[in-house]
Amino acid sequence: MLAQVITGQEIVAATQQVGLFELRLDYWQAIDMARVEKLIASTPLPVILTLRPMSEGGRYQGSESTRIAWLKKLITLSPAYIDLEHTVADGVIDELHAINPPVKIIRSYHHFTETPLDLTAALAALHHPAVHTYKLATLANSTLDALRMLVFVQQHDNVVGISMGEYGSCTRILAPVVGGCWTYASENEESAIAPGLLTIAEMVRIYRYSHLNLQTKIFGLIGNPVAQSDGHLFHNAYYQQHASNAVYVKFRLTKPELAEFFQLIKTLPIYGLSVTMPLKESVQPFVHQIDTTAEKVGAVNTLSIKNGKVFATNTDVMGVLQPLEQRTQLKAKSVLVIGAGGAARAVIYALRNAGASITIINRDTNKAALLAEKFDCRSDAKYFDIVINTIPDNQETSAFIQEIVNENVTSRTLAMDIVYKPRETRFIQHAKIRGAEIIYGEEMFLAQALEQAKLFQKN
Numbered sequence: 365m366l367a368q369v370i371t372g373q374e375i376v377a378a379t380q381q382v383g384l385f386e387l388r389l390d391y392w393q394a395i396d397m398a399r400v401e402k403l404i405a406s407t408p409l410p411v412i413l414t415l416r417p418m419s420e421g422g423r424y425q426g427s428e429s430t431r432i433a434w435l436k437k438l439i440t441l442s443p444a445y446i447d448l449e450h451t452v453a454d455g456v457i458d459e460l461h462a463i464n465p466p467v468k469i470i471r472s473y474h475h476f477t478e479t480p481l482d483l484t485a486a487l488a489a490l491h492h493p494a495v496h497t498y499k500l501a502t503l504a505n506s507t508l509d510a511l512r513m514l515v516f517v518q519q520h521d522n523v524v525g526i527s528m529g530e531y532g533s534c535t536r537i538l539a540p541v542v543g544g545c546w547t548y549a550s551e552n553e554e555s556a557i558a559p560g561l562l563t564i565a566e567m568v569r570i571y572r573y574s575h576l577n578l579q580t581k582i583f584g585l586i587g588n589p590v591a592q593s594d595g596h597l598f599h600n601a602y603y604q605q606h607a608s609n610a611v612y613v614k615f616r617l618t619k620p621e622l623a624e625f626f627q628l629i630k631t632l633p634i635y636g637l638s639v640t641m642p643l644k645e646s647v648q649p650f651v652h653q654i655d656t657t658a659e660k661v662g663a664v665n666t667l668s669i670k671n672g673k674v675f676a677t678n679t680d681v682m683g684v685l686q687p688l689e690q691r692t693q694l695k696a697k698s699v700l701v702i703g704a705g706g707a708a709r710a711v712i713y714a715l716r717n718a719g720a721s722i723t724i725i726n727r728d729t730n731k732a733a734l735l736a737e738k739f740d741c742r743s744d745a746k747y748f749d750i751v752i753n754t755i756p757d758n759q760e761t762s763a764f765i766q767e768i769v770n771e772n773v774t775s776r777t778l779a780m781d782i783v784y785k786p787r788e789t790r791f792i793q794h795a796k797i798r799g800a801e802i803i804y805g806e807e808m809f810l811a812q813a814l815e816q817a818k819l820f821q822k823n
């Protein structure tokens with residue numbers, strides 16, 4: 365269920381998918397009982413009343429005794445729920461419960477600097493017989509923290525478990541998939557009061573929140589960074605088009621975290637992963653079976669997970685070929701590849717297989733020579749039909765790229781970038797000036813993502 369957080373004094377559902385409102389009374393200048401009563405009466409949906417003190421991340425500045433006095437008044441207004449922090453003593457909970465027993469009590473626990481290792485112990489410490497729902501909101505300092513929260517929610521009933529912060533978005537999106545009671549979302553970006561809180565529009569339009577349930581299959585992206593990736597937009601739109609009960613989220617992850625990551629996801633319904641830098645090579649020890657393409661490229665960009673077994677492949681190969689083959693025949697074409705990193709390998713393997721002759725140019729010429737040897741790229745071409753950039757688009761690479769483009773790109777060249785953000789990379793800009801035919805990075809992105817989505821559908 366989607367809970368819309370409201371800091372103002374009006375209740376307007378952002379979409380029909382909202383199932384619950386949380387009135388954050390600590391954001392009000394002064395508490396107006398008549399107004400609160402009117403707001404509760406104005407909606408058929410359940411309302412949570414929250415008067416969060418500063419010490420628990422809220423805005424309420426009065427003394428604790430005044431706050432408790434307010435809570436005792438507020439509970440008489442018969443909201444569906446009232447949120448009481450773990451700092452509220454057991455005896456006070458008893459008193460509040462006695463005032464209006466039908467009001468469901470949420471006991472909430474916040475940790476703003478970390479996620480405790482033992483969340484089950486944290487939950488046990490909150491136990492009180494009058495409590496209806498337990499809410500744990502802790503800062504995730506890594507994706508592993510967020511995954512621990514997801515596993516925790518999966519294992520307990522009547523729990524709202526949220527990881528706060530940038531790493532925690534997946535716990536907010538995936539709440540219905542792991543059986544969390546509800547998830548909070550803000551009406552818009554301005555009203556996003558908690559770190560990592562997503563907007564209702566994002567939840568509904570991108571992640572199709574109202575379609576997610578305990579049967580939903582989770583897919584995702586692992587790598588670092590992942591913020592720039594459009595994978596979540598592509599894959600979630602694909603699931604919508606194909607009426608698949610699936611969702612795609614991003615997991616920012618580093619190499620040293622891989623072992624624990626694969627351990628943690630064992631109990632979660634994760635059926636496939638896209639893999640991006642810097643994990644395309646380091647993920648391989650965690651794979652049960654690798655296909656010939658990924659093995660020969662020496663890099664993995666797709667993992668399918670079936671019955672606990674991890675299968676690896678590389679759809680970048682198909683992704684680079686498709687846009688090129690739509691425009692030209694690759695056999696015997698002369699191709700210049702800029703870069704000799706992980707991304708270049710899939711490009712070189714794909715083009716070698718298609719019968720092109722390849723020259724690799726790289727700042728570190730030894731790396732280029734090693735790659736040329738590995739993929740049997742013997743070429744002394746001086747003229748290139750196709751020039752493909754595989755190195756990052758930034759200020760530092762700018763001069764290097766410009767020089768190569770000026771020397772090798774003409775109006776007869778097919779110039780392709782595999783970088784898709786920004787769309788107009790420096791490479792593309794320089795190649796345009798030279799009058800080349802352009803293939804934007806997004807074409808490769810879409811081709812490899814589509815191939816991946818089709819593979820995921822089989823899981």
Ligand code: ATR
Binds near residue numbers: 705728729754760
């Ligand atoms: P990826 O796997 O995304 O290709 P990578 O393996 O780190 O990432 O490779 C980055 C590529 O960009 C390499 O070809 C790198 O050149 P070196 O092999 O000489 O390091 C290239 N690159 C990075 N910074 C560069 C710069 N400032 N100028 C030129 N090339 C650069």
